Amino acid sequence: MRADRLVSLVLLLRRHGRLSAATLARELEVSTRTVLRDIEALSSAGVPVYAERGRHGGFALLPGFQTELTGLNHDEALALLVAGSRRGAQVFGLGSALASAMLKVVDALPEGNRAIAAGAARRLLIDPETDLLARRVVAEEVPDAVVAEIRRAVFAGHKLRINYAARDQTPKWRTVDPIGLVTARGQSYLLATRSGADRTYRLARVLAAEELAEPAQRPDRVDLDRAWQERSTRFRTGGDQVAVLVRVDPARRADLVGTALAVRTEETDADGWLRLEVTFQDARHAEWALWQLTTNAEALAPQWLRTSLHNRAATMATRYDVSP
Structure with missing residues (x-):
């Protein structure tokens, strides 16, 4: 003690x-x-x-005094810093470094503590690949070489060239000033600026990356959590988003809200169902989300969404017709 x-x-x-x-x-x-x-x-x-x-x-x-865990290299130390999320280490291309670092940490423990730690570790499971319903967690696949190049540019403060495939667009090269890396719900992002404007790039859509020697134009210090919150807010309030008025069974409210970008209004109808105005990323997102709720929800507006869901249901009913 x-x-x-x-x-x-x-x-x-x-x-x-x-x-x-x-x-x-x-x-x-x-x-x-x-x-x-x-x-x-x-x-x-x-x-x-x-x-x-x-x-x-x-x-x-005294200034300059520091303790060291002998043998940890830069990537291993970095991996330990993100070890609070095992999946984060994997997303940022540090999975092997994390495994190596943990071996060195265990080896540095006294013999008695080493056995205790090994036994305790076998009693913990963090972020399994499937949940209780056997739904597999789909992690994005990003080549280690691409992630390593992006990571070097972020840490060194250098400009970065990326060959980026934006949604429904032809891939093209662009030069950005990298700010930081974020992982959220199994997806990883590069926060950067381009010509002074904020930009957010999905790592899974980066086909190739090249660190440049030129210094990046960025502040010396950054509040990454705040930057992510600001960009998330802009994303939820812009683009091709659609607002939908929905009636939903209270038992499925969490499912609806979990897929929506935001909830604008909410009230309870006389029959106990909830009436919510929610926003979705686009029309395809709205149709997909409401279809998942089957008869536990009803889209009241806009009319094009009701028509789309009706047509889809009619097609399904025809396909599974059981009449002789």
């Missing part, structure tokens, strides 16, 4: 710089007297920790 606490103390100082004994005690959930004893133990062990007195004083590590 004390060894774990000493490591945590060093990592806290590494991350936050100078911290008071009271702050360290609060973070480690121990008394300030225990913190002082731990500081003394670290100093005796050769860890360059020192104290600064005064109102804004506290404990800090």
Whole structure:
């Protein structure tokens, strides 16, 4: 327990710089007297920790001091940072690096802890390939060479040439300033700018990529989560989106909302069914989503959607006609 606490103390100082004994005690959930004893133990062990007195004083590590897990290379360390999502490591072309890094981490553990960790790992399963209904999770296939080239440009801050196949368009080369990579629901995206305008590219549609030597025009710091939220909002409110008025069985509301881009209004009818105005990406998306709900939902408007669903149902009824 004390060894774990000493490591945590060093990592806290590494991350936050100078911290008071009271702050360290609060973070480690121990008394300030225990913190002082731990500081003394670290100093005796050769860890360059020192104290600064005064109102804004506290404990800090000498500049430049850092601990290393020997043997981890750049890709392995990066893979561990995204290991919270095993699928994220795979999407960004870091699956093999993650496996290699985890072997090194396990090998670095004391013998007793190594066996305990291995046993515990066998009790956990994260992101299986199928759900309880045996529906397979379809992950996008992106060539490792393409992902690696994009990743290098993102991290190095260089411009990037991509041969991109936009939907229903002929593939063509374009030069972009890469900002970051995002994975969401099994799909991966490159956030970039092109001629100063925001652009979002599906990695699965990048046929080839080439990192350029020219520096990218982008800010030094980026809030990737905020950038993704802003682009998601623009996507939901623009393009060829369609608004649909739907009546749906409350038991299937989650299915409807889960496929829609947004819910504009919602109310309850006298019979208990829900009446929602929702938006879909386009006409094909709207028809597909309502068809999945069968008789548990009814599209009230627009009329073209009702007609389309009627024609599809009539065709299906004719095909499965059981009359002699």
